[in-house]
Amino acid sequence: MSNPEVAVIKMYAAREEIYPREVKGRYATLRWLCVWLTQLVFYGLPWLQWNGRQALLFDLGARKFYIFGIVLWPQDFIYLAVLLIISAYALFLVTAVAGRVWCGFACPQTVYTEIFMWIERKIEGTRSARMRLDKQPWGIDKLWRKTAKHLAWGTVALWTGLTFVGYFTPIHTLIGEVSSLGLGPWEWFWILFYALATYGNAGWMREQVCKYMCPYARFQSSMFDKDTLIVTYDTERGEPRGPLGKKGAAAKVVATATATATAAATAAVVAANASVTTKTTGDCIDCSMCVQVCPTGIDIRDGLQYECIGCAACIDACNSVMAKIDLPAGLIRYSTDHAIASRWSIGQMRARVLRPRVLIYTGILLLIVTAFVVSLALRTPLKMDVIRDRGAMGQEVEDGMIENVYRLQIMNTQEESHHYKISVSGIDSIALVSPDTLVMEGTGARAVPVRVRVDHGEGKHGSNKIKFTLKATDGADIEVTEKAVFFVPHEDDRD
Template structure:
């Protein structure tokens, strides 16, 4: 809603939605950095599912089998406590980076920004420069306009489909995914999710664009809570730039009473969020640096010093010394490193083996014809490694026990096996009717991989 106050009466007018943002293509120092980072990330995103490790896909989050493989580590639903550790690391890393460098994630790394600018690049190649695109949208429909619009959306949809298929290849084995794609034999679930993410990519990067960053992304809403006066931001130096006005290159701005801003409006034209950075610090700004490169280009043409728009802080804008490293930043950095270290220690000390013991529920014990007391158990052993392993099963704290179990306990990679075990002992050798003891389950090929499970033995 928009409120206008006239003659002491409150007039309510309906909110008018923002017009479409036509992003002008811009080159420059920061855009070169961003493009290198984006290409690196996109190539890594596309290539990672094809990387093989131990003759299998290196990164595979198999939801159907509930097996999440990352190179030589395999995680199972029982390891989901790890997710809490990862989220804690991500949270404190977010606090640290945002406090230090502002919304650098949004401007250089966020998939929404990467794909949006890739779609804009396609749009620019087909429909032309910013002014040509604006004129094309206002022009009546012709065969040429229909051709350009159709070609653009076909390419966008192909990019979306490729992006969605690549994303799904992290959850479905890549060999299976692409082989069934070529034979049009995708399952209903795979088809649904590929089309879903293709539609999401097409809608977000092609149509919604800046509205995702401004209205849907929660990061833009709570980021200000992490800012301080030393946080690096994209800002306009109003003291140097005002009064702004157009002028000729040979004009002396001081003689005309003008600042360095020539009011070319390029900083607005190149902004993916469609904001005017000269109006002050705004939550919509994603710190992409496009306005900096555009302004520096103009300053160079007029032989003015660069940096009218730059990465700076509130303290530096006010002419004060900015302390880049303060207690708040150091605390975030320390907590981030601490959680990374703890997470690394947890993963390193993690035993890729899980075992559960189930007693025979039909009888606590039985006595055979020789008078020997027997207890039966079922050992459920999960081999979390990526290699088949042989296991040795022993009993501790129960002297004189006889163990009856399969001789060759071999469990495949990522397989849970149920091993029947019978323990037999002369009842007179036990002092108590209920005796606590431990099963020791150890991998023969990896002696350090063992678990110890406590249970009880009953006698008459």
Template sequence: MEKIPSHDITPPTVGHHTPGETTTQEMYAKRRHIYVREIKGLFQKVRRSANWALMMGFFLLPWLNWGDRPAVWFDLAGREFHIFAATFYPQEFVLLSWLLIICAFGLFFITVFAGRVWCGYTCPQSVWTFLFIWLEHRIEGSRNQRIKLDNQPMNANKAWRKGAKHTAWLLIALATGVTFVGYFTPIRELVMELPTLEAHGWSYFWVGFFLVFTYLNAGWLREQVCIYMCPYARFQSVMFDRDTLIVSYDEARGEPRGRRKKSLSHTQAREAGLGDCIDCELCVQVCPTGIDIRDG
């Protein structure tokens, strides 16, 4: 791939290049596997609660009945779209346009004030990715244990853990595919017809499509979707201003970064020419996209 010449303007205290040095940068960096470290805290509890609530809503809604029909049923063949007591017809899709416009402006409004709340708490890609990471952590262990497991040769322990992880991922992906199709075909009939090969051919196609799509997206692609594919990530930063709540790195306080003894006081560290950043890289390890926030 042809490399694009670039000029490094990184301050001398950040990064590893000399200011003024001409470098080349690849348009797409080779993917490196990210081992996300699990953390605890108030905002993590809020995120997990939001994720579980969204997933439970997604998986349970098709099973709810409203009278003699599913509570949420998009009947494409009958051209009727049922949402609880309301029934919409194709000629009323202008209402959907208004709903999407309101949702878009609502998302932009929240982004201006609260930053990347959508990405971290409610984006389907994030919700399913965090679920897959949660399963990975429960089956293969902590970050250090997963790194050690991947670096060791294949053995019985590694084989069953890898097999169990991918089996769990595939089961979640299968449930996702069946549930999604269940919004367009009554799910109670669907789950009875799929094993007996009595379901419509398109049902098998879309269940298989979303099975593969979910497995690849949440299990393998993960941060690649956010970095290279997501259109919202391309322009959301233009909605930020100085009052937007975002997680950022205070270069004036953190630099020059460097390790130091625990016994070293803050004043002594400053006298030694060190900033508050101890260069532990925990901020990188907990980021699901593997971004070093210290580089911007």
């Protein structure tokens, strides 16, 4: 009896290296504009100054978030939560209208991958040169190119990690600590952690992050409909695929270029077919340029796929080929399923933007943004919490008066200092017997003990509702009132 054959079943497909070709065009220019804009903001914001301090600083140690002229405290966490909700709804709205344009143009993974690939091209060469370099045995040329590339990647990653930590530790202080090697353990950890994440995600994992790690690719379909703008291939116009009608050598060049997918062969395809006038197939000449430029390695001609990040690199590549063979652009373009199926004009496609889903997202987003702005504008820049001393439930002092002791937790959220006066009300004879004025420094917090008394016989036995008021006396229109309880003990309970 022969031994049964053992079959090895792999639970996942091994990653195939992707070598995206450099592409030029309208969308490539727009993508690089987004790279410059996002990185100028990210690397530049920590260096901006506002009122003598860092304009944008999340000071976790002091529990204060500085956002230009606004100072947020832990009690203001609701504003940060609302900002996240606004960002989420804005992403939903953009996705419903224009698909994954965020992924293709502004997502940090896309931006840093674009930067790292630019470094790779400058050091290792074009797509075909990189493919040859990876296949050749190790030597001096391969060693220095690979070393230089990874050193450049590491430098960018470390500076990115340093900038990231600079949003939580003042950047000038951080630079001084780095130069003197005086960083704390947590600062070292987060700089190296964020640097490693940037280096690994943008340098090594690249499309794997978009395809397998990012949840957005998985649930984007719930926000898509037939009128969502996506990167589409015009099947009716492009099929059947095939080289342009040309006899002899031209057809051979086309076949060779398609098989090897090298830069020289692809150029030969375009040159050999430039003067062709006979054509019996669709407009797609099957040059595979749309596949070669795709950062996730998909073929857009197979239809919409979750791996597509909407970067439009295939549109630029296809349009450049169409221009060289005297065919109209737009074989691959931004369009919608309905527009492609019904052959709609641009005007008809734009008319479908204002559909119920988009209007609902827009309405909710405007409502939340309006409420957020109004709430932030009307926010009182003074906070006070009243805490009664529970160790003494109310005691009788001289002349039979009843005294309660409180602690006022006061926070001045403005960066200017103010003079304040404390007052109390709620019982006829109630009064403060402790100092009733104080000065609060800018963005400061203080616990102020106060003693409150009422005359004998005033107030009912047990709890009495009172109010503490804190009001600016230096001309600023700032006032805050908080409720509290004054306890009057029974006769048998008095000292």
